[in-house]
Amino acid sequence: MHSRSALRRVALLLGIVLLPAIAAAHVGTLDAFFAGMAGPYRIQVTIRPPGIVPGVAQVTVRVRDASVTRVTVQAAQWNVGTRGAPAPDVATRLATDSSLFSAELWLMTRGSYAVNVAVEGFMGHGQATIPVSNVATRKLEMPAALGWTLGGLTLFLSLGFVSLIRAAVGESVVAPGETPPGTRRARGRRAMVVAVAALAAALSAGRAWWSQVDRAYTRQLYAPLQARVGVVQGDSGAVLRLSIAESSFVQRGSTPIIPDHGKLMHLFLIGTSAPHALAHLHPAALDSATFESVIPALPPGAYHYFADVVHESGFAETMRGSVEISQASAPNVPSDGDDAWYAGEVERGTRHALPSGASVEWVRTGQWRANEDVLLRFIVRDSSGAIAALTPYMGMSAHAMVARDDGSVFAHLHGNGSFSMAAQAALAAINRGDTVPSRRADVPRPRLAVAGETPAHALHLTSTGELEFPFAFPREGNYRVWVQFRRGGQVETAAFSTRVR
Numbered sequence: 001m002h003s004r005s006a007l008r009r010v011a012l013l014l015g016i017v018l019l020p021a022i023a024a025a026h027v028g029t030l031d032a033f034f035a036g037m038a039g040p041y042r043i044q045v046t047i048r049p050p051g052i053v054p055g056v057a058q059v060t061v062r063v064r065d066a067s068v069t070r071v072t073v074q075a076a077q078w079n080v081g082t083r084g085a086p087a088p089d090v091a092t093r094l095a096t097d098s099s100l101f102s103a104e105l106w107l108m109t110r111g112s113y114a115v116n117v118a119v120e121g122f123m124g125h126g127q128a129t130i131p132v133s134n135v136a137t138r139k140l141e142m143p144a145a146l147g148w149t150l151g152g153l154t155l156f157l158s159l160g161f162v163s164l165i166r167a168a169v170g171e172s173v174v175a176p177g178e179t180p181p182g183t184r185r186a187r188g189r190r191a192m193v194v195a196v197a198a199l200a201a202a203l204s205a206g207r208a209w210w211s212q213v214d215r216a217y218t219r220q221l222y223a224p225l226q227a228r229v230g231v232v233q234g235d236s237g238a239v240l241r242l243s244i245a246e247s248s249f250v251q252r253g254s255t256p257i258i259p260d261h262g263k264l265m266h267l268f269l270i271g272t273s274a275p276h277a278l279a280h281l282h283p284a285a286l287d288s289a290t291f292e293s294v295i296p297a298l299p300p301g302a303y304h305y306f307a308d309v310v311h312e313s314g315f316a317e318t319m320r321g322s323v324e325i326s327q328a329s330a331p332n333v334p335s336d337g338d339d340a341w342y343a344g345e346v347e348r349g350t351r352h353a354l355p356s357g358a359s360v361e362w363v364r365t366g367q368w369r370a371n372e373d374v375l376l377r378f379i380v381r382d383s384s385g386a387i388a389a390l391t392p393y394m395g396m397s398a399h400a401m402v403a404r405d406d407g408s409v410f411a412h413l414h415g416n417g418s419f420s421m422a423a424q425a426a427l428a429a430i431n432r433g434d435t436v437p438s439r440r441a442d443v444p445r446p447r448l449a450v451a452g453e454t455p456a457h458a459l460h461l462t463s464t465g466e467l468e469f470p471f472a473f474p475r476e477g478n479y480r481v482w483v484q485f486r487r488g489g490q491v492e493t494a495a496f497s498t499r500v501r
Contacts, residue, residue, distance in 0.1 A: 026418065027306060027320050028409030028474055032132045034417040035375065035470035038119045039126015041065050044470055045417075046373050047115055053136040054108040059115065060373070061091055061101040067122040071101040075132075078112040078313045081430040088118060107134045110220070112314035114427035129431060131314050131423035135222035139214075158199055165195035227307070227319050237294060240281075242267070242307060242319070244289040255312035256288070260422035261394040263336070265291050266308040266412065269323070270403050270480075271301055271343075276495060278401065278482050279341035281334075294334060296341040300325050304407035314423040314430075318410065338394055342493035346480055352494040357383030360483055360494035368500045373472050376400065376413070378483050378494075380465025388465040391486045395421065398485040400469045405478045413469040473500040 034045040042064040049057045059073050071093075076085035091101035107113060113132045118125065170188020174180045180188075226245040231238055242265075257264055263282040271277035277298045283291035291307075307319040350362045363377040378398075382388040390397055400413040411418055465485070473479060481496045 026409075026411040027318055027407075028404065029411060029472075030133070030135070030137065031472060031474065032115075032130055032417070032419055033373075033413075033470040033472070034117075034128060034130045034419070035468060036128065036416040037126065038117060038128040040123040041068055041119045041121060041126050043117065043119060043128065044373070044375070045115075045117055045128070045130055046470075046472060047130060047132050049107060049132060049134050051135075051137045052140060053110050053134065054106060057105045057107050057115075057132070057134070059091070059103045059105055059117075061103075061117055061119075062373075063099050063101070063119065065121065065123070066098075068119055069122070070120040071103075072118045073103045073105060074116045074118070075105045075107055076114045076116060076427075076431065077109060078114065078315070078427060078430060081114070081433065082116065083433065088116070107132075110135055110222070112311070112316075112423065112427065114314070114431055116431070129424055129428050130417065131316065131419045131427055133315050133317065136217070136220060137222055139217065139221075154203075158203075161199060162192055162195050166192040224317050224319050225309070227321070229305075229321060229323070231295075232292075234292075234294065239292050240267075240283070240295050240323075242283065242291045244319075255315070257309045258312050258422050258426070260308070260310045260316075260420045261396070263338070263394070264309070267291075267293055268306045268308075268401060268410070268412070269298065269303045269341075270306070270401075270407070270410075271299070271303055272322075272405075272407070273301055274345075275299060275343050276346045276480060277301075277303070277341065277343035278493065278495070279339070280399070280401070280484060281339050281341075282336040284335050292335065293339075295325065296334060296339065297343075298325060298341060299343050304403070304410070306410045306412075308412055308420075310420045310422045310426075312426060314420075314427040316420045316423050320407075320410070322407070338491070340484055340491040340493060342482065342495060344495065346495045346497045348497050350496075352496060354492050354494065356487075356490070356492060358388055358487065358492065362481075362496050364498075368473055368498060370473055370476050370500055373470070376469040376471055376481065378465075378467040378469075380467065380485060380487070382487075388487055389463055390465055391489070393484065393486040393491060398467045398483060400467075400484070401482045402471065402473075403480050404475070405480065409474055409477075409479070411471065413471055415468060417470055476500050 030049045030051060032047040036042070044062040046060045047057055061071050063071070071091040072088035073091055074082070074085055074088035076082045089103050089105065091103035094100045094102060105115065111134060113134055115130045115132050116127055117130065118127045166188045169191035170184050171180050174184065228243045228245065230241050232241055233239070260266070264285050265283050267281040267283050269277070269279040269281070279296050279298060281293045281296070283293035285291055303323045303325060305321050305323050308316065310316045350364065352360045354360065359381050361379045361381065363379060368374065380388040380390065393399060396414045398415060402411045402413065403409065467483065477500055479498050479500055481498065483494045484491060
């Protein structure tokens with residue numbers, strides 16, 4: 001009886017409804033953003049994958065140095081690296097903006113790519129590697145006008161084909177000016193009937209083939225890893241358990257999950273209504289597909305959850321769903337020392353005052369617009385108003401989370417971009433010629449760092465509270481933006497809201 005009542009309380013505590021998601025690395029956007037150094041040059045890069053495979057990705061590179069003379073871009077599949085990649089394409093400098101270069105890249109297969117951006121100028125050569133998860137999320141529909149045009153041409157050519165067959169059989173051996181005999185005209189009509197039947201069979205077979213190809217493509221449209229989510233009672237209170245279906249790994253041939261910022265999974269809980277809570281959690285792995293995290297002290301209500309993982313191939317993806325917390329969680333011991341959460345009002349202006357006396361200013365001018373490349377700029381000030389000194393939070397100067405109010409868009413950003421540091425390290429290792437990642441137990445894994453070199457993410461650390469995050473809001477709507485950083489050993493969170501036109 002006691003166990004039944006406990007189960008009933010558990011069921012009341014958490015109700016879960018999984019939502020479909022068609023997005024890789026983040027939710028609602030496939031775009032990859034980078035802001036940082038390519039050798040001696042500071043650049044900002046936006047890569048917009050096509051959403052269809054094969055397809056053409058749009059790449060824009062903004063350079064911050066007038067001495068840049070040439071920019072090239074190259075797409076290297078994760079399993080071949082630069083050794084099997086096509087030659088780099090030269091980006092075109094825009095006539096209307098000398099600091100902006102543009103290029104197009106064919107992405108021929110599904111999976112993880114390293115887009116290598118090389119910059120040349122008076123200060124030498126520099127390169128940046130940007131991970132891109134390329135998946136098919138949609139089909140291109142044929143425009144109605146094109147369909148009617150092709151249908152008309154098909155009818156015209158079919159009638160011409162049938163007429164030629166009739167004339168060839170019924171009249172081709174008749175001398176000019178003579179009337180074909182009745183037997184030959186009858187033979188021509190019979191040939192015409194056979195031609196119509198053969199043409200109909202060919203068109204039917206072509207339609208069946210195309211329908212089969214279309215169904216196969218539809219079946220391969222990307223969907224994130226499937227997960228089962230539930231709640232159990234632990235010593236520290238309610239525990240959220242997420243289990244990735246093993247069949248998802250096997251059927252898709254996924255490579256193993258690797259740590260990103262030292263964590264196998266980054267789990268975000270975002271409240272759908274006031275007081276707009278956020279939890280940034282790092283569940284502990286019970287096995288290769290099961291993760292648990294203590295639910296922190298969050299107010300009751302509905303939450304969206306987003307679980308980020310990175311594969312050894314460099315492919316990053318986000319599992320998504322919704323969860324209902326029916327009663328307030330009690331204060332508890334977090335599952336991970338880097339867990340952080342926030343519950344409070346969201347600042348609609350440009351300055352968020354923190355309980356510690358510090359503040360965060362969102363430096364913005366004008367109105368945000370959808371699909372416009374921007375740098376989200378923030379300044380952290382201490383209680384005296386001076387720019388604060390920060391310490392790294394999971395290897396980065398700060399983290400930012402962007403979410404649309406309805407949960408249809410979510411992105412986890414860092415100062416150098418929207419991609420995973422682990423994905424960048426894995427793809428850079430493959431580009432160096434290290435062992436290609438494999439799920440085979442007897443094949444060594446690639447080295448993710450070279451002895452004596454500075455890790456890629458460490459190049460973007462800052463000791464000051466001046467923060468920048470490259471991004472482009474993918475669609476109009478109301479968004480919330482959280483900025484998290486560590487100061488004086490404590491992780492602090494500032495929350496903002498904005499409207500995108």
